[in-house]
Amino acid sequence: MPRNMHFCQSRATSIDLCAHELALHSQNKRNLRIFAGGEEDLFDDVDVLPVTAPGGKPSPAKFYDPLSEFGPHLIVVHQHLETAFQIINDFPGTPVVLHRHGRFERNSAYKRWKYTRKMNRLAGIIWVGEDARNNFCENFTGVRARSVVVPNGIDCEMWAPAPKENAVIYVGRAREDKGVFDLAQAWLACADRLERAGWKLNLVLAVTDEGERSTENALRQMLSSRADSVSIESNLSAPDVQERVARSSIAVVPSIVAEGFGRTAIEAMSCGAAVITTHSGGLWEAVGETGKVINPRAPKEIATALLDLADNLPLRQDMAKAGRERVLRLFNIQQIAENYDDALMSLWDDFVSGSHKIQGMIDHMLVSE
Known part of the structure; x- marks a missing residue:
């Protein structure tokens, strides 16, 4: 390594x-x-x-x-x-x-x-x-x-669904090319409507250097007006990350960079979250037809997808079931x-x-x- x-x-x-x-x-x-x-x-x-x-x-x-x-x-x-x-x-x-x-x-x-x-x-x-x-x-x-x-x-027994909350989660590096600022902008655009329905956003960031620490601070400032509905956590242990993802109903993987694969996407799918992601690189290989796939650098598309899923429990449940089945079939670690x-x-x-x-x-x- x-x-x-x-x-x-x-x-x-x-x-x-x-x-x-x-x-x-x-x-x-x-x-x-x-x-x-x-x-x-x-x-x-x-x-x-x-x-x-x-x-x-x-x-x-x-x-x-x-x-x-x-x-x-x-x-x-x-x-x-x-x-x-x-x-x-x-x-x-x-x-x-x-x-x-x-x-x-x-x-x-x-x-x-x-x-x-x-x-x-x-x-x-x-x-x-x-x-x-x-x-x-x-x-x-x-x-x-x-x-x-x-x-x-991934270990599908470890990454397993838990009782769901009205929570949207992002798990990943605190880097601009991961699309995290696009997600923040999308949340600000539709926060009034989502907050009235009891939805919250949780950013779970990996911060490994000063550049990523700067990105974390910029996100905190950008979302400070929505402190009641936004949580930003960094460098959590693996069990804590799993617990956050398992309780989330929606996961967003908004990468701009061409990803080699989409590990965070399959973790969320295995946990029974409906996934919104971009078609950057190999992300489509992870989600297949089970997720909402949007364009990178498109905060408006993220906002639309969030509102669509937040307002439609049957759709979220169908996506969650299909995503979990896909991971069990294709990406089980054994x-x-x-x-x-x-x-x-x-x-x-x-x-x-x-x-x-x-x-x-x-x-x-x-x-x-």
Whole structure:
């Protein structure tokens, strides 16, 4: 788990949560170890080794000694390409798989050529969504490494419905490109009507740096006139986040950026919330036909969707039922973890046999509909 990740209870990103769930439910749990930056409250239900002191940045060099001591047969690097390249150089006989959680920038022709040469040394690339994988294939046509799609999975017993309140929830990073200001603007536009019906807005923010702290403060100021109906909380523990989502009737995922997948969307769907989301990146892969899909950067569309759902209990219930069923069918962590283990074993077999050097891009284990 390289830089900008927080493999811990209070500040985990979607990448950390994905890695944690896959490790926790892996058939190979007893034989794997997570190497991550130091945190005060590291996840303690999997084997994790901090490679820095709490708050330190895990640069590629920080992984060399602990990896050497562990002696891995396969190494998975989450998200950070340069860390994967360095580890390939440090451990030339060990297959290294890059697990990408979002799109890869197209960059200049020279950079694409340079990255293509490096990526052809990977044992494979795992993507969380078809949109990100397809975008990569279009822009990096010379990469021979197998490209596998295994979406995020969640524990549907943990992310389960609770008695509902008239609550709208946003869970995510405190970043403008997540569309959180669009949601705030939409709430201000229709707050009078929603408040009369007893509706409240809860922003559950992940705040990991000064920029995100600034965004949180700006949101508090922007929504200060609606303090009676708006709650803003930051860096909650995972159980607290689950509790907030489980009680919410509507969840909004208004991303502007092209998301690799939509973990927060499937968490809300599993908890029986009606979901409003944009069609940015792979979000559609998460919600399918079960959510209200709108345009990004469209506060008016968010407001309209909120009013439609707030006024229509049968519609909310139908969406909640369909969303929960979709997650149980496609994104249950037990099945996803099994698929992931199988994908890693297949990539390891290819590396050992040498066939990874001659294979082209392969569609493999496409789980979404």
